[in-house]
Amino acid sequence: MKSILKIALRIIAALGGFLDIGDLVFNTQAGALFRYDLLWAVALGTIGIGVYAEMSGRVAAVTGRPVFDSIRMRLGFGMGLVALIASTFVNVLTVAAELGGLAIILTLLFDAAFSLFVVLAAIGLVIAVALLPFGGIERIFGYCGLLMLVFVATAIHQGPDWSAVAHGFIPSLSDSKLYLYFVVGVFAAALMPYEVHFYSSGAIEEGWTEENLKENRLNAIIGYGLGGVLACALVVVSGYLFHPLGVDPADLGTVALPAQGAYGETGLLLALGGMMFCVGGAAIDSSSSDGLRPFIPCSVPCFVCPLLGRSLPCCGRGKWEPSRRVFERRLPSPAPSRPCEQSGVDIRVRRACGGSILADELLRMGELLAIYPQRPPGRSDGGGRTSE
Amino acid sequence: MQTGRRRPGVTAVGVALGVLLIAFSGCGDLSRDELNRGVESLGALAAQGELIANGVARDATKSTYARVMSKTLGGEAEHEAEKLADAEPSPEVKGERNAAVQIAGELADLFSELQAFPGDEHHGALVQKHMAEVKEQADAVVEHLTGEEA
Numbered sequence: 241m242k243s244i245l246k247i248a249l250r251i252i253a254a255l256g257g258f259l260d261i262g263d264l265v266f267n268t269q270a271g272a273l274f275r276y277d278l279l280w281a282v283a284l285g286t287i288g289i290g291v292y293a294e295m296s297g298r299v300a301a302v303t304g305r306p307v308f309d310s311i312r313m314r315l316g317f318g319m320g321l322v323a324l325i326a327s328t329f330v331n332v333l334t335v336a337a338e339l340g341g342l343a344i345i346l347t348l349l350f351d352a353a354f355s356l357f358v359v360l361a362a363i364g365l366v367i368a369v370a371l372l373p374f375g376g377i378e379r380i381f382g383y384c385g386l387l388m389l390v391f392v393a394t395a396i397h398q399g400p401d402w403s404a405v406a407h408g409f410i411p412s413l414s415d416s417k418l419y420l421y422f423v424v425g426v427f428a429a430a431l432m433p434y435e436v437h438f439y440s441s442g443a444i445e446e447g448w449t450e451e452n453l454k455e456n457r458l459n460a461i462i463g464y465g466l467g468g469v470l471a472c473a474l475v476v477v478s479g480y481l482f483h484p485l486g487v488d489p490a491d492l493g494t495v496a497l498p499a500q501g502a503y504g505e506t507g508l509l510l511a512l513g514g515m516m517f518c519v520g521g522a523a524i525d526s527s528s529s530d531g532l533r534p535f536i537p538c539s540v541p542c543f544v545c546p547l548l549g550r551s552l553p554c555c556g557r558g559k560w561e562p563s564r565r566v567f568e569r570r571l572p573s574p575a576p577s578r579p580c581e582q583s584g585v586d587i588r589v590r591r592a593c594g595g596s597i598l599a600d601e602l603l604r605m606g607e608l609l610a611i612y613p614q615r616p617p618g619r620s621d622g623g624g625r626t627s628e
Numbered sequence: 629m630q631t632g633r634r635r636p637g638v639t640a641v642g643v644a645l646g647v648l649l650i651a652f653s654g655c656g657d658l659s660r661d662e663l664n665r666g667v668e669s670l671g672a673l674a675a676q677g678e679l680i681a682n683g684v685a686r687d688a689t690k691s692t693y694a695r696v697m698s699k700t701l702g703g704e705a706e707h708e709a710e711k712l713a714d715a716e717p718s719p720e721v722k723g724e725r726n727a728a729v730q731i732a733g734e735l736a737d738l739f740s741e742l743q744a745f746p747g748d749e750h751h752g753a754l755v756q757k758h759m760a761e762v763k764e765q766a767d768a769v770v771e772h773l774t775g776e777e778a
Contacts, residue, residue: 349690487672493700501679508693509690
């Protein structure tokens with residue numbers, strides 16, 4: 241019973257944490273411009289992110305390594321670096337956009353200087369990333385993001401032509417370049433890389449094993465699936481209200497207008513609150529998911545760990561040793577009072593942080609470049625976690 | 629035999645021509661299409677203003693939200709007015725351009741009124757009514773420009 245409750249709570253958190261600023265803006269604009277015509281692209285993006293998340297969770301649970309680490313191991317340092325640069329670029333842009341979004345929402349709620357809220361949002365973000373464990377981030381932002389359900393209620397309240405809504409799920413293409421641009425935009429907004437990084441890192445931090453595969457599947461399918469419902473609700477409410485009026489919801493504040501129309505000030509506050517937690521959660525996820533960890537020496541002070549991708553591939557790096565195929569040979573015992581331990585980062589991060597010697601790290605990097613094998617012996621899954 | 633080295637004067641002239649081309653590529657008469665897009669965006673702003681004013685009129689909004697949104701959208705209307713006023717219209721759309729500038733100015737005024745009284749239902753109702761009228765005017769200009777019903 242307890243495990244069912246736990247799974248249900250995680251699904252709820254996944255649902256609440258599904259949307260980010262890209263979804264909010266693109267889905268609302270898609271509805272305003274093309275009414276319900278792009279619902280199929282939202283559904284496709286939702287399926288894509290669900291499948292990819294399930295796959296990364298499965299890889300993480302079986303191999304004991306987050307997805308980024310697996311990419312680096314399988315494809316080598318060069319390809320790992322390309323993936324790192326690409327995803328870091330996207331993540332930096334995403335964090336900047338999420339910070340700006342947070343500041344806009346705070347300005348709408350409290351009407352003070354935008355720049356002040358940018359600074360406050362950045363400080364809050366750093367504090368949350370540094371202090372909160374994965375579970376805490378997931379719960380606070382995931383549960384509070386459920387306020388976004390007000391958009392589902394608004395869609396029902398508006399009473400759109402449901403047959404037209406259903407028709408929107410049938411894929412269609414058009415010659416219009418703007419339409420094609422929005423197809424790509426809506427799809428890409430659902431498939432942000434940080435979501436998968438964070439998801440698989442969560443699996444590592446929570447110590448998932450093969451026994452958790454069912455939980456992983458339920459999380460990915462139901463959690464992301466229900467998240468897709470929220471994304472579709474944004475398209476529907478916008479298509480219903482903005483499309484006939486010709487409103488261009490280019491401002492983030494405009495996204496909340498349909499909820500205000502349906503439920504007055506309460507609806508507006510729920511919408512703004514939900515948007516704030518969605519955008520804030522996404523900012524934390526993306527800033528925590530830069531994938532830099534496997535490329536940063538363990539000599540970097542340990543307190544930096546939570547700021548540079550909490551339990552990301554650093555989790556695995558302390559394991560590798562050329563002779564035994566584990567890293568732990570080079571690293572001394574963990575120092576028990578290191579901050580990484582306090583922040584609940586995976587045990588392997590602690591071990592890695594305990595051994596902060598630059599020379600060792602350089603050697604390890606050399607090993608990575610030169611001798612990282614495609615498939616470590618002793619395990620059929622190729623994940624690199626060697627039994628000790 | 630000539631080497632591939634270019635003379636500095638030729639390069640400088642080439643660069644200068646390129647810069648001039650880029651600098652003046654945005655200039656020229658305000659076309660019917662451009663004006664149409666500008667007026668359509670004014671209509672969209674008026675529609676948003678109507679929704680916000682409706683919230684104020686029903687006391688169904690938060691005053692900070694109404695104020696900040698009015699400020700943002702009013703700024704956009706003002707910017708659109710400046711853009712349209714600065715542009716040199718082609719002769720056949722001069723009248724529509726002037727109408728568009730007037731609409732943008734009215735919109736900016738209405739948004740600033742909403743910004744000043746974000747919690748006043750009476751003002752909200754008045755602004756909502758005027759926003760609807762401005763939207764109709766913008767639609768009429770679009771109709772005139774395109775020959776289609778907006």
